[in-house]
Amino acid sequence: MLVLAGAGTGKTRTLTYRVAWLVENGVHPSNILLLTFTNKASKEMMRRAASLIGADVTSLWGGTFHHIGNLILKSHARLLGYKDGFSILDRTDTKDLFETCRTAVASAHKDSQLLPKASVLTDLHSYARNTSKPAETAISERFAALLPNAQLISDVTTLYEKKKRELNLVDFDDILHNLVVLLRDHEDIREYYSRRFRHVLVDEYQDTNMLQAEVVALLCSYHRNITAVGDDAQSIFSFRGANFENILNFQKQYPDARIFKLTTNYRSTPQILHTANAAIAANRRQFHKELRAVRAEGELPALVPLEDVREQALFVASKIKDAVDDGGALDDIAVLYRSHYQSMEIQMELTRLGIPYDVRSGMKFFEQAHIKDILAYLRILSNPYDEISWKRLLKMLPGIGNATAEKIWNYLTQSPQTPPLERLIGAAAAAPKKAREHLAAFAACIEGLRKISAPSEAIDKALRGSYEKYLFLTFPDADNRLRDLTQLSEYAVKYTSTDTFLSEMAIQGAEQPMAAAAAAESGEHVVLSSIHQAKGLEWKTVFIIGLNDGQFPSIKSGKNWDEEEERRLFYVALTRACDELYLCYTYTSYAGLMRPSRFIRDIPGGLFEEIEII
DNA sequence: TCTTATGCCCTTTTT
DNA sequence: GGGCATAAGA
Numbered sequence: 001m002l003v004l005a006g007a008g009t010g011k012t013r014t015l016t017y018r019v020a021w022l023v024e025n026g027v028h029p030s031n032i033l034l035l036t037f038t039n040k041a042s043k044e045m046m047r048r049a050a051s052l053i054g055a056d057v058t059s060l061w062g063g064t065f066h067h068i069g070n071l072i073l074k075s076h077a078r079l080l081g082y083k084d085g086f087s088i089l090d091r092t093d094t095k096d097l098f099e100t101c102r103t104a105v106a107s108a109h110k111d112s113q114l115l116p117k118a119s120v121l122t123d124l125h126s127y128a129r130n131t132s133k134p135a136e137t138a139i140s141e142r143f144a145a146l147l148p149n150a151q152l153i154s155d156v157t158t159l160y161e162k163k164k165r166e167l168n169l170v171d172f173d174d175i176l177h178n179l180v181v182l183l184r185d186h187e188d189i190r191e192y193y194s195r196r197f198r199h200v201l202v203d204e205y206q207d208t209n210m211l212q213a214e215v216v217a218l219l220c221s222y223h224r225n226i227t228a229v230g231d232d233a234q235s236i237f238s239f240r241g242a243n244f245e246n247i248l249n250f251q252k253q254y255p256d257a258r259i260f261k262l263t264t265n266y267r268s269t270p271q272i273l274h275t276a277n278a279a280i281a282a283n284r285r286q287f288h289k290e291l292r293a294v295r296a297e298g299e300l301p302a303l304v305p306l307e308d309v310r311e312q313a314l315f316v317a318s319k320i321k322d323a324v325d326d327g328g329a330l331d332d333i334a335v336l337y338r339s340h341y342q343s344m345e346i347q348m349e350l351t352r353l354g355i356p357y358d359v360r361s362g363m364k365f366f367e368q369a370h371i372k373d374i375l376a377y378l379r380i381l382s383n384p385y386d387e388i389s390w391k392r393l394l395k396m397l398p399g400i401g402n403a404t405a406e407k408i409w410n411y412l413t414q415s416p417q418t419p420p421l422e423r424l425i426g427a428a429a430a431a432p433k434k435a436r437e438h439l440a441a442f443a444a445c446i447e448g449l450r451k452i453s454a455p456s457e458a459i460d461k462a463l464r465g466s467y468e469k470y471l472f473l474t475f476p477d478a479d480n481r482l483r484d485l486t487q488l489s490e491y492a493v494k495y496t497s498t499d500t501f502l503s504e505m506a507i508q509g510a511e512q513p514m515a516a517a518a519a520a521e522s523g524e525h526v527v528l529s530s531i532h533q534a535k536g537l538e539w540k541t542v543f544i545i546g547l548n549d550g551q552f553p554s555i556k557s558g559k560n561w562d563e564e565e566e567r568r569l570f571y572v573a574l575t576r577a578c579d580e581l582y583l584c585y586t587y588t589s590y591a592g593l594m595r596p597s598r599f600i601r602d603i604p605g606g607l608f609e610e611i612e613i614i
Numbered sequence: 615t616c617t618t619a620t621g622c623c624c625t626t627t628t629t
Numbered sequence: 630g631g632g633c634a635t636a637a638g639a
């Protein structure tokens with residue numbers, strides 16, 4: 001069945017009730033599969049469902065597509081041609097590997113300045129794979145100006161695919177892609193899993209891409225019991241290949257599906273809902289649905305013009321302080337924005353006022369340099385052909401940069417008989433004099449690490465054996481980073497296998513650091529979040545900042561961007577608020593005078609109240 | 615001349 | 630944090 005539901009109508013709740021209903025009617029929890037998009041949403045839904053059926057969370061099968069995919073693939077790695085299993089590349093690793101391939105292709109071509117940057121190549125390749133479109137189509141849809149370089153770009157991606165295979169690495173897209181291949185081409189395996197999952201439940205169906213829709217179809221091919229919920233007006237992940245046509249085509253794919261529409265909003269005051277309805281009305285490509293409010297009347301949303309980002313931060317922080325002084329709870333407040341960097345000033349101001357906050361955007365815990373550095377030690381031990389981690393480690397040594405790291409890597413992999421770890425001792429030959437001593441010390445440390453199998457111990461040893469010194473020489477805030485690493489080591493204690501530890505770190509990398517997560521659960525705090533990450537959540541009071549043309553909607557020249565998707569994003573932001581909503585924009589920025597966002601200008605006056613700040 | 619180190623700019627969204 | 634230009638080093 002398909003549940004088409006607007007914002008705040010209880011989509012996720014519907015899924016958890018469905019789980020409870022199924023269990024009540026005799027379906028065993030382990031035969032139900034819950035698929036979600038984010039780790040956070042998955043945790044929350046599993047927790048709720050488990051408490052409804054009075055069972056332990058572990059009795060349910062659920063998680064993100066990538067998490068479930070990885071679990072299934074791990075048992076069939078050989079079938080897919082990965083000899084000793086595989087390591088997972090996270091976002092930053094993927095980009096690094098692309099950078100390596102880009103340099104290789106660039107040095108072989110004279111006109112290589114035509115090659116786009118690694119981040120663009122990564123984006124492009126991922127888009128092509130997630131939409132199952134040929135590279136040329138992907139280029140013309142996303143970066144039309146690059147079409148003349150299609151050949152060069154394809155050289156890089158070919159090399160990238162080849163390297164991944166050789167090095168036993170998979171990226172996020174491979175997890176989905178390999179899962180489709182596994183289930184499509186191996187009838188026995190498909191039958192096993194699709195028989196096992198008698199009911200498949202999917203949250204946020206509007207954000208599935210081609211691969212994910214196919215995974216769902218394959219997983220429920222035996223029983224054909226699928227429950228999907230979604231809202232086309234909240235489709236905000238097209239850059240990742242999400243295609244809300246999937247939800248429109250649901251009926252075609254599952255002709256016997258029943259469709260339910262939920263249009264009663266239980267979350268927001270009528271005032272907030274009217275504003276949201278008006279904001280999305282300008283979109284042409286949508287199922288028209290006007291949400292009805294059932295809550296009592298509230299305040300009009302406030303429109304707040306401010307001089308600059310500094311004043312904006314002062315306003316938001318002081319409003320939050322007032323709310324707390326009046327006995328309000330910090331947990332009920334969120335500040336939402338289009339891009340990470342917009343949160344900086346707010347963070348500084350909140351820190352100044354001593355208001356605890358939790359930032360849910362930007363650099364993730366596991367993407368920070370020191371975490372990746374220390375994990376690189378573990379990674380070369382678990383996969384000695386992990387070129388990226390080798391180079392990362394080597395470049396930390398004084399006197400070794402890109403060029404020397406490349407030379408040493410070549411030396412390490414020169415001999416097919418001797419594995420890289422064995423050859424490290426003799427690698428000094430490939431290094432300049434200045435670096436030899438450091439390289440020898442590093443080799444000794446790695447040699448010591450090889451005897452250890454527990455990830456926690458390995459982290460401690462790498463830290464003491466060599467990384468700690470580097471940490472204090474490199475980072476002004478080494479103390480904080482060292483604390484992170486100690487925590488990482490403590491966290492790793494519950495893993496006995498480095499392999500499992502690493503793959504879980506890569507997939508759940510988007511999750512909070514353990515320390516912050518613990519703090520977040522214990523203490524009250526304001527949430528600062530990108531709108532993308534705020535999806536599915538709600539707060540009593542919401543501030544949306546940086547509502548200026550150019551920032552929101554964000555305009556990136558040269559790319560084929562979609563104003564309707566930006567407007568859906570605005571809609572998602574507005575509908576996060578239950579009681580109070582503040583829309584902030586500034587007159588100026590470092591770039592000069594700014595205009596208020598066209599999204600605000602599109603909303604008829606009278607739906608909000610303009611506040612004067614003196 | 616090839617490499618490494620460093621200072622200064624800017625910053626879309628994510629599994 | 631990342632990319633890029635430029636200074637310093639070998």
